[in-house]
Amino acid sequence: MSNTPVFPYTEKEEKLARYAKALSHPVRVYILQFLDSQQGCYVGNIVEELPMAQSSVSQHLKELKDAGLIQGTVTPPRVKYCIDRQNWEEARVMFAFFFGNIREEESCCD
Amino acid sequence: MSNTPVFPYTEKEEKLARYAKALSHPVRVYILQFLDSQQGCYVGNIVEELPMAQSSVSQHLKELKDAGLIQGTVTPPRVKYCIDRQNWEEARVMFAFFFGNIREEESCCD
DNA sequence: TCCTTCTATCGTAAAACGACGATAAATTTA
DNA sequence: TAAATTTATCGTCGTTTTACGATAGAAGGA
Numbered sequence: 001m002s003n004t005p006v007f008p009y010t011e012k013e014e015k016l017a018r019y020a021k022a023l024s025h026p027v028r029v030y031i032l033q034f035l036d037s038q039q040g041c042y043v044g045n046i047v048e049e050l051p052m053a054q055s056s057v058s059q060h061l062k063e064l065k066d067a068g069l070i071q072g073t074v075t076p077p078r079v080k081y082c083i084d085r086q087n088w089e090e091a092r093v094m095f096a097f098f099f100g101n102i103r104e105e106e107s108c109c110d
Numbered sequence: 111m112s113n114t115p116v117f118p119y120t121e122k123e124e125k126l127a128r129y130a131k132a133l134s135h136p137v138r139v140y141i142l143q144f145l146d147s148q149q150g151c152y153v154g155n156i157v158e159e160l161p162m163a164q165s166s167v168s169q170h171l172k173e174l175k176d177a178g179l180i181q182g183t184v185t186p187p188r189v190k191y192c193i194d195r196q197n198w199e200e201a202r203v204m205f206a207f208f209f210g211n212i213r214e215e216e217s218c219c220d
Numbered sequence: 221t222c223c224t225t226c227t228a229t230c231g232t233a234a235a236a237c238g239a240c241g242a243t244a245a246a247t248t249t250a
Numbered sequence: 251t252a253a254a255t256t257t258a259t260c261g262t263c264g265t266t267t268t269a270c271g272a273t274a275g276a277a278g279g280a
Contacts, residue, residue: 026117047227077224100146164258165260189257
């Protein structure tokens with residue numbers, strides 16, 4: 001007798017939405033670009049770049065980590081963050097597919 | 111003497127974040143896929159697909175329109191929505207660039 | 221041991237989001 | 251003109267987001 005509304009979308013759409021949500025704030029977009037342009041860096045390096053409280057940056061990092069787009073390694077007394085290449089690749093493919101980059105067998109050099 | 115904090119990101123990051131925000135809800139992802147799979151359709155057709163109030167669907171459509179990803183045409187007594195191909199293409203390129211699909215001159219067939 | 225450094229977490233407040241029902245607005249149909 | 255249809259907007263309510271300062275915790279160095 002449960003009356004849970006049934007949505008027509010699947011976990012795929014939910015996953016894309018989760019990745020999109022992680023990218024839905026310019027500070028997080030910036031942090032990802034910053035990390036992508038290097039092999040990774042410490043929290044302090046990111047905080048230096050941004051005119052906001054350290055706790056706020058930490059919060060954005062947490063969201064990016066929860067979304068799976070970055071990963072942190074504790075190297076006392078610091079924490080090094082870098083892009084999670086596995087999920088980054090997954091997100092890349094999902095967005096490409098969503099926007100129709102991948103239509104079918106697109107032959108190149110035609 | 112203004113003390114407005116200066117962020118290191120530009121309008122480009124803000125724009126990507128805006129597009130991402132539009133995609134940050136599974137219902138909106140679904141609506142875009144639905145519209146992308148046709149030439150467009152009426153609000154009623156979308157409402158039929160979703161187990162939620164018509165006003166909620168209308169709200170999501172408004173957000174997608176504000177983000178620039180869809181456009182509406184009034185054909186009384188109905189409104190037809192379709193993908194805004196211009197901005198869709200812009201978003202496609204921006205996400206592709208962000209995720210590194212476009213690195214440099216990638217020669218194909220190598 | 222004590223202090224410093226670095227980062228995460230907590231508590232809080234303001235704003236934005238997401239859902240709903242009710243209603244308005246515009247046009248077609250009866 | 252009256253009624254029905256279709257969609258947008260309004261008001262509301264509960265939840266989530268985003269920012270901050272304060273503080274906790276973990277490790278290294280004095």
